[in-house]
Amino acid sequence: MKTNALHMVGAINEALRQEMTKDERVVVYGEDVGVDGGVFRVTDGLHAEFGDQRCFDSPLAESGIVGTAIGLAINGMRPVVEIQFSGFLFEAFAQIMCHAVRVRNRSRGRFTCPMVIRTPYSGGIKALEHHIESEEAYLAHLAGLKVVIPSTPFDAKGLLLAAIRDPDPVVFFEPKRLYRSFKQEVPEQDYIIPIGKAALVREGTDLTLIAYGAMVRECHEAAAQAEKEGISCQIIDVRTISPIDRETIIAAVQSTGRAIIVQEAPRSFSVASEIMSFLYENLFQSLKAPIARVTGFDIVNPMARGEDLYLPNQNRVFQEIKKVMG
């Protein structure tokens, strides 16, 4: 099997290129995705290779981008649109909430909406106001929408291919901090990583760390630090926020009896809150310690100079591990 060392940017680009080659219905559009190749260069080269009809710039209008993609999807195309930054998803929120997620249900299956909304997401690169937030909870709250967040180049390619082939709408969050932070061997061949499946990415026996996106790496580092003190941490990468893989997460926590959920998003009404509640519903009797969360805070996201205060990091995760282990 041939593989190439790719950053996440390269892996996503490869997935788009391969699916555009394979499936003529796939079109890619959004702000600056054409000649410029996207502000993060995720769509680099696609315009040159596939031309104006397959990869193109749209007017600067998120509701327009998503709303027209719904129409394209209904009428036989497979749009993969880009919202330049996830902070601007909300200009399109009414189209997602009132239409994309309901097309199948309200037509009792007569019409469907197979589309992907890709968007650079979350913090850690000292970006501008509205370019640092983590919006997954708002989206995950919508019935009828799948929400995916990769944490590695390998997963990004397989998950994106699965998303494009999915019969329903998918929001694909790409953690900006991971775009070029590390490379991984990525198979050239076609493969998918199923939506709705979490992964056990580190074995351990004392405690389960549950994270996604850029926080997976912070967990790996905290786990390595804990290991030096004789604490064995397991890590679950959630990968799909909705529908969430309860089985894998519950089984993991059952095996250790302790859990810490880590996310960048604000603490209240969040993905961590949801994971915590199904863990308690299912495992209350077998827990060795209360479940803990390491999260962002219930405040407006600080801008770049205050970002480090806000974002969970290895240190905060490690402190929590010590606390949970007592």
Add this chain to the structure above:
Amino acid sequence: MGIIDKFDPLKEQMVQILDQDGNHKEDMLPAEMTDEVVKEMYEKIWYVRLCNDRAFKMQRSGRLGTFASVKGHEACQLAVNLALKETDWVVPYFREQAIMWDHGVPMENIYLYWKGNEWGSHIPEGVKCLPPSVPVGSQMLHAVGISWAAKMRGEDEITATFFGDGATSEGDFHEAMNFAGVFKTGTIFICQNNQYAISVRRNVQTAAKTIAQKAIAYGMPGVLVDGNDPFAMYAVTKEAAERARKGEGPTLIEAYLYRFDDHTTSDDASKYRDESEVENWKPRDAVIRMQKYLAKKGLWSEKYQEELIESLKPKVEEMVKKIDEHPDPTVDDIFGYTFAELSPEMERQKEYLKKSLGQ
């Protein structure tokens, strides 16, 4: 009949008073454009431009975050401000260093914001200018609300709001123009059409020939103006301001100009536009035509220029110092402003964060 009515946006007629050779149309020259005023504006442009260049260097050395260059937009903005009163409002997007500063926001505030510090947006008391608005197009609606409130409260305040050519594609543009038209608010909409929205050319935003013509559908006048011509920008804005003050409603001004730099410090424009295009626009730069205009009147010389730059440098360094020395946000600071009062849970989160930092 005023200037605005004489120029038909559907025929792509553009208001120009000062051309790129520094020649002006005497009959259209506003009386307020005295030599002193022109010279003062010229000097202000240079101050804004030097700050912009200096900020660029700071960004490259990691002392500032990403920001959008104002180069090519200064004269347009300063001319608009000249037609406003101190009591009028300015509602910017994110490329308005010139008018924000001229309307009373200290330059260090503007760049402190781009350093990623919220205190940059702490506009001094009494200055009627909002902080930058990053979500494209969103601020136009606030401008309509602000001018509407002035009308409700019977205040003599009008509002000038800025946005780009790209912003005209957003739904918010339509809604703002529509509300302003329906409620006849005292709003001046200034579209700085700099030909690009990042890499996307103006013709991708709209199939209409001009942006100015969009005004017609909202029941307000629209006018296309040479945005590198401060005389034309002033004359037109002054007229729009008079209309607004008299309760005659909003005006759309399309300032036709050019973004000389990359979109922001994170962009690389060479990927999508030729250097020759930039070179072609350079002679149209307001600085050059004002320089020629002043030179013709014997008010500009190389010596004057050198002295001007030298005299501005310490002012620019003063700004840099204030930005560098500004303290970064603390835990109390990031928690202090989400609500007027912290909830008990926010209080707990704050204490946790302090403890985890060993504070």
